[in-house]
Amino acid sequence: MTERSGADILMDTLVEQGVEVVFGYPGGAVLPIYDALFNDNRIRHILVRHEAGAAHAAEGYARSTGKPGVVLVTSGPGATNAVTGIADAFMDSIPMVVLTGQVATAMIGTDAFQEADTVGITRHCTKHNYLVKDPADLAATINEAFKIATTGRPGPVVIDIPKDVQVASAPANQTEPRSRFNPPTTGAPEAIAQAVAMLAAAEAPVLYTGGGIINSGPEASELLRELQDLCGAPLTSTLMGLGAFPAQNKAWLGMLGMHGTYEANMAMNRADLIISVGARFDDRVTGRIEDFAPNAKKIHIDIDRSSINKTVQVDLPIIGDCTLVLRQMIDEWKSSDASAQNLSEWYARIDGWRARNSLAYPQSEEEIMPQLAIERLFELTKQYDPIITTEVGQHQMWAAQHFHFFAPNKWLTSGGLGTMGYGLPAAIGAQLGNPEALVIDVAGEASIQMNIQELGTASQYRLPVKVFILNNEYMGMVRQWQELTYESRYSNSYSDSLPDFVKLAEAYGWKGIVIENLDDLDAGIQAMIDHDGPVIVDCRVAKLANCLPMFRSGAPHTEMIMYGDDTQREVTAEAKASV
Amino acid sequence: MKIQHREQERHVLAITVDNESGILAKIAGLFTARGYNIDSLTVADISENHNVSRITIVTHGPPAVIDQIHAQLERLVPVHKVSDLTELGPHVERELALVKVAGKGDNRVEALRLADVYRAKVVDSTTESFIFEITGAPEKIDSFVALMRELGLVEVGRTGIVGMMRGVNGA
CATH class of the missing domain: 3.40.50.970 (Thiamin diphosphate (ThDP)-binding fold, Pyr/PP domains)
Known part of the structure; x- marks a missing residue:
């Protein structure tokens, strides 16, 4: 041999x-x-x-x-x-x-x-x-x-x-295949039937979807849309799940959780049924567990048994792959001739919460508000169906709030670990896997420096990735928490001694663009899109803008701080100890 | 601010695993990484071809944590099966201990007499010492060791418990 x-x-x-x-x-x-x-x-x-x-x-x-x-x-x-x-x-x-x-x-x-x-x-x-x-x-x-x-x-x-x-x-050829790893794939039929019956009976249901839908493959997103179409339930998604459901749909509540929309969190709180599909009731979603969706029956669809009842006790677990379980539910819905309750009253209540306009932010004539920068980036790039990566911090949450996604695998962000320095290398990987796509790393001036050396990788392989830096000269999320929790004592959160990002870009053979004035915003973004090669955009934004709405860590998910609210009140030791 | 403590339950878990390097570290590490408790742990090869080991872990925690321990263990690739004997019902728990006692005169006689009461065997003896081998439920060993403490206890080695369901079926 x-x-x-x-x-x-x-x-x-x-x-x-x-x-x-x-x-x-x-x-x-x-x-x-x-x-x-x-x-x-x-x-x-x-x-x-x-x-x-x-x-x-x-x-x-x-x-x-x-x-x-x-x-x-x-x-x-x-x-x-x-x-x-x-x-x-x-x-x-x-x-x-x-x-x-x-x-x-x-x-x-x-x-x-x-x-x-x-x-x-x-x-x-x-x-x-x-x-x-x-x-x-x-x-x-x-x-x-x-x-x-x-x-x-x-x-x-x-x-x-x-x-x-x-x-x-x-x-050679001495490969004895092993077969010890065989996770479950389909849900138990009786649980599927029960879930469909609960969904059909619900008067205030919410579909709460997560990264499991994305991981399960594009078919899961299609099936999710089909199930939503059948049952009519409003739908929210975690940070990891954005894109599984199209953002223009009227059932779309936006992202939920700490920096989610008011309507998404209120709908979760007042729902009589929550169906979690490929999400894990993370602390950034639930807020204080005791106050999380107290009146809702909870169905939890997850491929990992250890996700069930890890933080939130659920009424009906379904262990299985999202694609297969969603198809089972759709089949069961159709074969049992299920029909949804009239949800118009539920949607009317949701519209009431929507009217709070929780993503609103103060407009400025002089400065570029970071939210506006994301909105313009979205408007000017959406026709290209871009892939967005992010670093971690305020810019990441603003991107999640103000950029909108219509398909899975377009939004790549470090959700669980929250790794600064993720976005640039992730964009490089995404560009290699999708050579024709417009790939943009939405970054902060602090995060981008954590793996800035990868500029060279993009240069070497001629990858036309774009880095769009919301430069507010602060580790913005740290600064925001210090404002909220430590009476604005900004300990070590100022980004001092920043490099000249344009020169840095040029040193690596990239194009560098700086946007300093509101009037230059659109032109700067357009120049980034039009350049056939990698680009860094240093977009100078309002320095002290907060990422709102927000509920504090360890606070009930309904207690959302919005623009205009006092951010300077006393905080308890429990709140300070909550991550 | 004070740290809150929750009510605890004691559970015995029997875990069958692939007999591969690192598996014990994986399991023990899972407990430390997630803040679970190990009261005792035993492990030995139980298969003819040395492929499979059985690990018995005694743990304690609130019921929800016990359920998480079960699920987290099942997530490990080399873990075949996790049986919560406490949850499954009546089961036998046994532990073996070696107990060395040194002394002369009355203490020596009394130690031997108590060993007989507890059905402990003498597995080594000198004119001044015994090693007793005792098997039984952990409480029985606790009380035997407590008695020996008064009679010249030198050292104790315990295996930690192994457990098995009562009746005809395996766990």
């Missing part, structure tokens, strides 16, 4: 898995794999500038294409640098396979050069991880890793490969 090296087995198995792009950075412990890549045209390697960039780029690729992202990094610092991206993918359930080099098996445990306990470090931020000690196990391990990463609730899987395992050879 012919034998192949571990590195060759790895390459062949990745190709068999349909991998086209790998994001990585070479180093001592992965040199055999990089040598195997050297003359192999089957896989495109994207050289990032920092391993965190590789992991986030793989996330952006995965979120925008639905295919697993693949990362290749060296041992020790290569692996530890990738950990933030791995943890990010774990929190947001993004399919990813991370290949890390490791020192040779005989050296493990000796504190060898560039040795780190990668399996130990990543144990609790991966869905599963492996240390492969024999090249004969490589193919089966990689195949299982892809299955685990992409099925059930998706997530990152790490495969740690010692250098000698990459070099040593093993017989």
Whole structure:
């Protein structure tokens, strides 16, 4: 039987898995794999500038294409640098396979050069991880890793490969497929019937949808629209779920949660039935648990049993894949001849909350309000059906509030972990997966600096990504919380010593645009769109604008602060302790 | 501001897992990472071909947390099955302890007599010491150890409990 090296087995198995792009950075412990890549045209390697960039780029690729992202990094610092991206993918359930080099098996445990306990470090931020000690196990391990990463609730899987395992050879075709990982896919029929009966009987229902719909594939979004059409229920979505339901639909309540709309949170609070589809009752959604939707029966559709009753006790759990469960519900609705209650009174109440116009913000003649900048960005780019990534902070929430989404896989943001520095590498990954798309990273001047080195990656691969910086010279969300909770003591939240972003852009071969005046806003955005290549826009916005509406961390989800409300009141120790 | 504490329940979980490297660290780490408690943990290979181990964990927490522990354990890829014996109903819990007692004269005689009452076996002896092997429910071992403490207890080693459902069916 012919034998192949571990590195060759790895390459062949990745190709068999349909991998086209790998994001990585070479180093001592992965040199055999990089040598195997050297003359192999089957896989495109994207050289990032920092391993965190590789992991986030793989996330952006995965979120925008639905295919697993693949990362290749060296041992020790290569692996530890990738950990933030791995943890990010774990929190947001993004399919990813991370290949890390490791020192040779005989050296493990000796504190060898560039040795780190990668399996130990990543144990609790991966869905599963492996240390492969024999090249004969490589193919089966990689195949299982892809299955685990992409099925059930998706997530990152790490495969740690010692250098000698990459070099040593093993017989070809020795891959015994494993089949131990088989998560449930369809919901229990009796639960489906009960859910449909509850939905048909509800007088004030709300569909509450999350990232699970996106992860389940584009069909889930179509089925969601179909189910909503049948039952007529108003619909809100988490940050992770934006795009699954078109924002122009009259049933659309906007995003819910801490920075969601007033109508979305009030509808959740006053609903008699909440159907959660692929969402997890995160604390940013519920606010104070005791005050969350007290009168609603709750149905929770989730692929992960551990999401059920984790924070909020529900009345009817349905464990299954969103696509299949939604189809089951639609079939059941039709076959049982269900019909919805008259929801006109419910919609009338919702209109009352809508009339508060919770996304309103003060207009300014002199300054560019950040909300306005997002609105104009939306208006001027919507015809191109753009993919939007974000960093983390005020700009992220403003983008979620004022940009509108009509299709899944167009909105890529770090929701669970809240990782500053996510947006630029994610945009690079998304652009690689969608070469024709307009990809824009909506950023803040602080966040963008966290992975600014990836400008070079976009230059190298001629990726025309756009970075739109809402520059308010503050870590705006930190400043806002300090205003709300610490009587405006702005401890270390001022972005001092900022670079000249235009010069920085030019230094990397990008185009740089600065927008300082309201009158230049549209022209600046248009110039960004029109430039055939990567662009940084430094958009100088009002410095002290707050992102509202907002309920405070640990406060009831109905107690929303809006523009015009006093933001300077006393705060209890409990509120200060709430993240 | 004060930290609030919630009511606790004790549960015995029997977990069958793939016998692969790191599985114990995964499970123990899951408990620390999510702030769960481990009162005792036992693990041993139970299969003919050394593929599968059974782990018994005694834990405590509020009912909702116990349910989360169950679900979080099931999420781990190498975990085949999690059985909450406390939830499932009548079950047997047994633990083994080795208890070393040193002494002379009356104490030595009394220790041997009590060992007999508790059906503990002598597995090693010198003229000045015994090692007793005792098996039973954890409370029985607790009370035996408490008695030995007065009679010259040197050291105790306990296995932690293993548990199994009563009756004909497996968990």
